[in-house]
Amino acid sequence: MAGVVVLGASLGGLRAADALARSGYSGGITLVGDEPHQPYNRPPLSKEALVEAQDFDAIRLRSSAKPGTVSLVTGVRATSVDLGRGLLFLSDGRELAFEGLVAATGLRPRALGIPKPSAGVVMLRTYEDLVRLRSELAMVQDVAIIGAGFIGCELAASLTRLGYRVSVIAPEDVPMLRPLGEELGAALMRHHLRAGVTFGLERLPVAIEGSERPERVVCNDGSSFEAQLVIEAVGSATNTEWLDGNGLDLSDGILCDEKLSFGGDGRFLAVGDVARFPNLAFDAVPRRVEHWGMAVDTGRYAGKALGHLLSQGEASPAFTPMPAFWSDQFELRIQSFGMPGLVTDASEIRVLEGDLDGEVVVGYHRNGTLVGVVLVGFVQSHLKYRAAVAESLEAAAGASS
Amino acid sequence: MKVIVDLNKCNDHGQCVYSAPEVFSLNGRGELSFRDEAKEIYVSDQLDESLRDALEEAADICPMQAIEIEG
Structure with missing residues (x-):
């Protein structure tokens, strides 16, 4: 029987499978992941799980689907897919037939193509990476x-x-430049x-x-930084790559429409970091959004939309979420709503409350609209500013329609 | 149906407030208001079934995965 396959068993895939199961879809749901683990939460890998030495149980993600409604297959990846025939080919030789597909295959970290020793250079994306980092x-x-x-910050x-001497090396002139802009990055x-962090920017x-x-990292300006461990x-x-050969635009993730659908009639959807889609609350430009919360939102939307389509033949309205992300660094809680990264003109980035050397709220404007x-x-003002972004976007949409 | 919040895990991000404002709120210090009535684990009274979707969303979107729905 051809059910739904959700490929990728991290946050976005799990939430899609959960939402599909909760929608009452009865055709069978298979969640396939290439890691050996059950789904787990990645943000703690660079924070709580590292500082507090948490074990796997502390970061395991719970499923909200009824037990038995989602079959989890771990340690297997897809080698290719034939969307026309509805067949997914797995690395263990199995073929899975599907009537609906959710692509949740996410990202892999990039390694620098520079000379490096064989040990002591690591990346951080998976739980295995964290275990390796700890032992290093x-x-x-x-x-x-x-x-x-x-992640670097x-x-x-x-x-x-934890008491290490840390250097951060990067080409930008301030950290977190692209998502936050010059002034807030500098603050x-x-x-x-x-x-006590050293910067080599x-x-x-x-x-x-x-x-x-x-022993050291050497840079193009002749400077060098002592280090016995390097994190890329x-x-x-x-x-x-598994989608190659299906005539899709894969130039930057999977190009989707405003309903997260790709390659056909709404039965194939992408979620999480790999999905490039237009958020019509902002504009019609398709973008990938690498936020934890977007993996949840896209997953929930896709599972529900697929359930409605396959069970009742009903199409869903466009996906127009309010993006949000957070980051904890030292005692600081950084929280974002909307799309501040859309604004690159420094004169459109203004302090709305507080000041840059302490607690601060920064607004990001585009053509008079507060977009982020x-x-x-x-922390007590989150609701207020999230609502301010939503209202500004609605007013702009009303004015242009 | 009850909602259970592990206040040791909770980090007061407040994402739950957007999903289920009928149940979750922040106090004047920007903390989850359940901290005013419980120390480690907050367990709600019986909640109406009509809140289930909103509570599932709150549990899904919690960055610390501190929210559980029972029953």
Whole structure:
């Protein structure tokens, strides 16, 4: 019998399978993941699970589906798919027939193509990566993190709290530049500096030197940073190779319509980091959104939409979520609503409340519309500013229609 | 149906408030208001079945996965 296959058993896939099961779909749901584990929560890997040495049970994700409604297959990946025939080919030789498919294959971290020793250079995406990182940390005092995005900065904060000497190396002039902009990035950098983090910005690493393990990271301006452990946090690639040969646009994730659907009639949907879709609450430009909360929202939407389509033949309205992300670094709670990353013009990024050296709310505007806010602290004001973004977007949509 | 919140896991992100404002709220200090009445584990009274969808969403969207629905 051809049921639904959800490929990718992390957050987005699990939430899609849960939502499909809860919709009452009775055709059979198979959730396939390439990791050996049950689904687990990734954000703690760079924070609580690292600092508090949590075990796997602490990060395991719960399913809200009735027991027995979703079959979980772990340790298996898809080698290819034939969307026309509704057949998925798995690495263990099995073929799964499907009438509906959810693509939740996410990202893999990218490694730098520079000379490096064979040991002591790690990345952090999976629980296995965390276990490896912990065992490496037992042997070192100085850690270099390459990349100044959220993962790099969270790791810098966590490892500094654990007593390591940490350097962050990146080409940008402030950390978290792309998601937050120049001024807020600089303000957060001052927090990191006060806590003792060393920054090597506006430079690129050209080699990780050391005979068996790293000894230092050498950069293109001649500077070098002592480190016995190097963590690469420089970005990622989308896992879409299994979809090759189906005539899809896979140039940056899976190109979807405003209902997360790709390649046909609404029976194939993508969720989480790998889905590139237009959010019509903002504009018609398809984008990938690498937020934890977006994996939940896309998963829930896709499961429900697929259930309605397959069980009742009903189409669903467009998916127009309010993006949100958070990051915890030192004592700071950073919380974002909307799409601050859309705004690159510095004059459109303004402090709405507080000041950049303490708790602050920053607003990101586009053509007079508040499209995003980032709060550092101000935890009691989340509702207010989230509502302000939603209202501004609605007013703009009303004015243009 | 009851909702159970592990207040040791909860980190006061407040995402649950958007999903189920009938049940969850933040106090004046920006903390989950259940902290005013419980220390470790908060267990609600019996809740109406009409809240189930909203509560499932709150449990799904909790960044710390601190919310459980019982029954």
